[in-house]
Amino acid sequence: MEFHKVGAKPCSSYLFFAILLLFAFLASFADAAVHFHEFVIEAKPVKRLCRTHSTITVNGQFPGPTLEVRDGDTLVIKAINRARYNVTLHWHGVRQLRNPWADGPEFVTQCPIRPGQSYTYQFTIQNQQGTLWWHAHSKWLRATVYGALIIYPKLGSPYPFPMPKREIPILLGEWWDRNPMDVLRLALSTGAAPNISDALTINGQPGDLYRCSSKETAIFPVEVGETILLRIINSAMNEEMFFGVANHKLTVVAVDSAYTKPFATNVITIAPGQTTDVLLTADQTPAHYYMAAHAYNTANAPFDNTTTTAILEYKSAPFSAKKGQSLKPIFPQLPGFNDTATAIAFTAQLRSLSKAKVPLEIDESLFFTVGLGLINCTNPNSRRCQGPNGTRFAASINNVSFVFPRRNSLMQAYYQGQPGIFTTDFPPFPPVQYDYSGNVPRGLWQPVKATKLLKLKYRSKVQIVFQDTSIVTVEDHPMHLHGYQFYVVGSGFGNFDPKNDPAKFNLIDPPERNTIGTPPGGWVAIRFEADNPGIWLLHCHLDSHLPWGLATALLVENGVGKLQTVQPPPLDLPRC
Numbered sequence: 001m002e003f004h005k006v007g008a009k010p011c012s013s014y015l016f017f018a019i020l021l022l023f024a025f026l027a028s029f030a031d032a033a034v035h036f037h038e039f040v041i042e043a044k045p046v047k048r049l050c051r052t053h054s055t056i057t058v059n060g061q062f063p064g065p066t067l068e069v070r071d072g073d074t075l076v077i078k079a080i081n082r083a084r085y086n087v088t089l090h091w092h093g094v095r096q097l098r099n100p101w102a103d104g105p106e107f108v109t110q111c112p113i114r115p116g117q118s119y120t121y122q123f124t125i126q127n128q129q130g131t132l133w134w135h136a137h138s139k140w141l142r143a144t145v146y147g148a149l150i151i152y153p154k155l156g157s158p159y160p161f162p163m164p165k166r167e168i169p170i171l172l173g174e175w176w177d178r179n180p181m182d183v184l185r186l187a188l189s190t191g192a193a194p195n196i197s198d199a200l201t202i203n204g205q206p207g208d209l210y211r212c213s214s215k216e217t218a219i220f221p222v223e224v225g226e227t228i229l230l231r232i233i234n235s236a237m238n239e240e241m242f243f244g245v246a247n248h249k250l251t252v253v254a255v256d257s258a259y260t261k262p263f264a265t266n267v268i269t270i271a272p273g274q275t276t277d278v279l280l281t282a283d284q285t286p287a288h289y290y291m292a293a294h295a296y297n298t299a300n301a302p303f304d305n306t307t308t309t310a311i312l313e314y315k316s317a318p319f320s321a322k323k324g325q326s327l328k329p330i331f332p333q334l335p336g337f338n339d340t341a342t343a344i345a346f347t348a349q350l351r352s353l354s355k356a357k358v359p360l361e362i363d364e365s366l367f368f369t370v371g372l373g374l375i376n377c378t379n380p381n382s383r384r385c386q387g388p389n390g391t392r393f394a395a396s397i398n399n400v401s402f403v404f405p406r407r408n409s410l411m412q413a414y415y416q417g418q419p420g421i422f423t424t425d426f427p428p429f430p431p432v433q434y435d436y437s438g439n440v441p442r443g444l445w446q447p448v449k450a451t452k453l454l455k456l457k458y459r460s461k462v463q464i465v466f467q468d469t470s471i472v473t474v475e476d477h478p479m480h481l482h483g484y485q486f487y488v489v490g491s492g493f494g495n496f497d498p499k500n501d502p503a504k505f506n507l508i509d510p511p512e513r514n515t516i517g518t519p520p521g522g523w524v525a526i527r528f529e530a531d532n533p534g535i536w537l538l539h540c541h542l543d544s545h546l547p548w549g550l551a552t553a554l555l556v557e558n559g560v561g562k563l564q565t566v567q568p569p570p571l572d573l574p575r576c
C-alpha cells in the first residue's frame, strides 16, 4: 500500500495517515481472523448399542468440535494429549502451503504427540471454501477423534447459490462395540482383516434401526418451504456409503471444499475422506423423513451391512418424532450395496463450477497400480499368519508396500538431512506389466516392503493414473493426497489405455478434489501442479488398507526463494 501526501499542513496529513492506518487495521481484521482453540484429547465414557466404552474424544465430545472459519482465516489449535496413546491431528483437505508441519500424519510430517505432551497446529486457509474435516492420524484413533471444518466465503462474498436458511453438518461414521485400537492391534498381530464395525453413525448416533439407539437418533427440524445446506462428510473408517433423504431431492453444490456445477440427485455416493455439500428444499408434506446411509461395497470381503438413520422433522408435522412413535418416518430408497452403476453415474456428474486451471502439458506422467497383496509365511500355521491360506494381508502401490518409519518422521529427517529414514526411488510405473484388472498370476501377489518416496520438481505438472488391481479382490480405493487439491480428469473400467483414454479426458471443467476412488477393477486419472513444497502422504483412505501399506509420499522439492520453500518448523514440533 502506498501513502500519498495530501494537503500542505503537516497536522492534517498526519491525521489522514492515522485514519488510513486505522482503516487498514480494521480491514485486516474484517478480512482474516485468527481462531484459537484447545483440543484436549482424552478418554471419556461413551454409550452406544447398550454398552459404555472408554472412548478417546476431543474435549469430551464425540464427534469432536465443529470448526467454523472463513477463507483466509488462521487457525491456532493447541492439541493436548491426555490419552494413553500417541496421537496426531490432521486437517483433511487443508492445503497447508509450505507448511507441512501442520499437516499431521504420524511419522510423515511429525513425530506423534506422546501422552502428557502437547503441540500447537497453526495454519491459514488459502482459497478454499466449503466443507472439510479434521481427524486423528495415528493408528485407528480417527474412529472416534474427528469433526467438521466449515469454511465460509470471505466476509462480504456470497455463496454461488441461494443463501440457505440453515446449515447442518452430517458426519457419517462407524462404531465398534469395542476399542478400535484393539481391533487394529488384533488384525496386525494375526495378519487377518480387521473386524467390521457394529454400526454406522450419523453425527455419532447409529439411529432408530439399532438396539438401544432410538432415543438419541439425530433429529433435524425444518420449516416448510425453506432450503437448507447439508454438509456431508464421510468420516467412516472403511465404508463408502450411499446417502439419501426420503422424498427429497438433493442438489450438489460442492465437494471437498470446491464448488461444483449444481445438479439434482436422489442419492449421493461418498467415500471415506470425501465431503459433499447439498441443498435440500423442504417442499414435501409436513411429516418426518428419514435420512439414511448404508455401505457401498465393492470388495469381495465382509462389510458392515447395517443402516444408519437420522430424522428430518418438519416443525409443523402432526406428531413430534421424539414423543409420537406412532407415526414412523418415511424411509428413502437406497441403492443396493454393490450398485456400482449408480455410484459411477453419480461421480460422473461432478463438474467444477468455473473453468478449471488443469495442467495441459504434463512433466511427470505416473502410473500407479493400487491394490491388496498377500505376504507368504514360512510357517503358514503360525498365529501371525491368519490371512487367506496362511498368509498375511498387505497392500501396495506399484508393488511397494509402504512402511512408516519409527525413528523419525519423514519431514524431520528430510529437513535435518538425516540419512537412512527413507529413499526417493519410488517407481513411477509398476516394475512388471501384467493384466492388472484381469487374472493376475499368483507370483505377482506379494509386494515388497519399503519406505520409498517419489521426488517431484517444484511446479512440475503431474498426472497420476491410479489403476486398481484384482489381486485378492477388485475394490474402489479412495485415494487421498495431502497438501493438494487435484483435478479428476478421467476414469474407466478395466486397464487404462494410454493411447486412447487421454483423448476422453475432461480438461475443461473437471471436479477439484482431495480424495477420489478407483472404480472397482478400473482406473482414475488426476492432474495437479506440484506448487506446494514438502513431503505429502498419498494413501488409500480405507483404514484397513493404510496400515497394510497402501500409501507412498510425494517429496516436492523447494523452488527458488523464501516463497517457494518449506517454512521452518515450529519450536514445539514433537521429536521422536
Ligand code: C2O
Pocket: 090, 092, 105, 135, 137, 273, 480, 482, 537, 539, 541
Ligand atoms: Cu483424512 Cu491421511 O487423511
